[in-house]
Amino acid sequence: MHSQAAPIPGRRCHPHPLRFWRRRPRYRHHARIDDTVCAGSHAGVCRRRRPVKVLVTGSSACLARALLPQLCADAAIERITGVDRNPPHFAHPKFRALQADFRDPQTAALLPRHDALVHLAYVVLRGRMAESAMHDINVGGSLRLLQAARAAGLRRIVHLSSAAVYGSGVALDEGAAYAPLADFRYGQHKAELERLLQEAVPACVRLRPHIILGPHAQPTLRQILRLPVFLLLADPQPDLQCVxxxxxxxxxxxxxxxxxxxxxxxxxxxxxxxxxxxRRRHPLSLPLPPTAARAGLALAHGVFGWGGEPGWLDGLRHTLTLDCGRAARELGWRPAHSAEQTLAATR
Incomplete structure (x- = not known):
């Protein structure tokens, strides 16, 4: 079980999300999580009073379309550097883009010029990519970059993980065991990387969002919601969440x-x-047996390299709900959108 982070004596919470970096807190000890000391490389992080510089990998990814405007809108952030193999889709005076693989040496060379790293880059749908290549990006490359960020002394390191590390369960908190579904490489890679980060970069923030939806959701997720079919499953139906x-x-x-x-x-x-x-979106939608859906997805993936691996369907067959109390207590985070609103915004 993951232990809860202990409060830091003398630390005060600030309403502005980045006000913490403009003050100079006095640390007497470090909070603990996963039975390791957190923030070991972050002692004295606020000694310089200047706006922060943030490096974002995967800056052309779906989530970046929501993140980059929020980063640029924050007055406490001076500059954002985006790294992605694809051309940038975002422009702002604070933002500059580097079209490169985050595993390239030039990305690591940028780290000392920044205060924080947000690692979004990840292979979600591998298509025709070899499994070994997917693993090298998702696990090996990510671990090396996050270790380099720690070695460079960055103030904050944030990794976008996933609730897929749990597999299934009800009201799971962060202490639940890693149990990604079989044949679901995405979830398995997320869990493997998290295990490594607990020892290699213990101060790293590992966010575990449920299904991320909205106007810029993954195209495959939007396509699933457009189809007039659903998996034929025995009652009770699996409960899911999104964000x-x-x-x-x-x-x-x-x-x-x-x-x-x-x-x-x-x-x-x-x-x-x-x-x-x-049934709400498509009143005439039809049930599809899971075996038929899995066979169809396997055929599309194997022949055309389209969509996800068949393991993606398994996530829709199991209940997975989360307890998000820790994010509320320690980050002051509460979702502004309900699942109903989020699904309505996904077209």
Whole structure:
């Protein structure tokens, strides 16, 4: 079980999400999580009173479309550098883009010029990519970058993980065991990287959002919600949660501005079922046996490299709900959008 972070004596909470960096707190000890000392490399993080510079990997990814505007809107942030293999889709006087693989040496060379790292880059759908190549990006490359950020003395290191590390369960808190679903490489890689980070970069914030939806949701998720079919499952139907992209971006901003470390669950408070949502969206929707859906997805993935691996469907067959109390207590984070609002915003 993950122990809860102990309060730091003398530390005061500030209403502005980045006000923490403009003051000079006095640390008497460090909070603990995962049975390791957090913030070991963050002692004295606020000695310089200047706006922060943030490096964001995966800056052309779906979530970045929600995150970058929020970062640029914050007066406490001076500059954002985005790194992505794809061309930038965002422009702002504070933002500059580097079109590169985050594993390239030039990315690591940028770290000492920044105060914080937000690591979004990740292979979600591998298509025709070899599993070994996907693993090298998601686990090996990510670990090396986050270790380099720690070695460079960055004030804050934030990694976007996923609730997929749990697999299934009801009202799970951050102490629940890693149990990603079989054949779901995305979840397995997230869990493997988290295990490594507990020892290698204990001060890293590991955000675990449930299904991220909203106007810029992953195209595959939007396509699923458009289909007039749903999985034919025995009652009771699996309960699911989701979280709005803007709420995830707000959690990242909160993580940058507080003495946080370790895992934090993120989800809207209300739950939903896939059958219920599909029947509301498509009154004439039809049930599809899981075996047929899995075979169809396997065929599309194997022949055309389209969509996700068949393991993606398994996540829709199991209940997974989260307890997000730790994010509320330590980050001051509460979702501004319900699941109903979030699903309505996803088209």
């Amino acid at each position: 709005h992209e803007n709420d995830v971006a707000a959690a990242i901003l909160a993580s940058l501005g507080r003495a946080a470390c370790g895992p934090y669950n993120l989800a809207a408070t209300d739950t939903w079922t896939l059958r219920g949502i599909m």
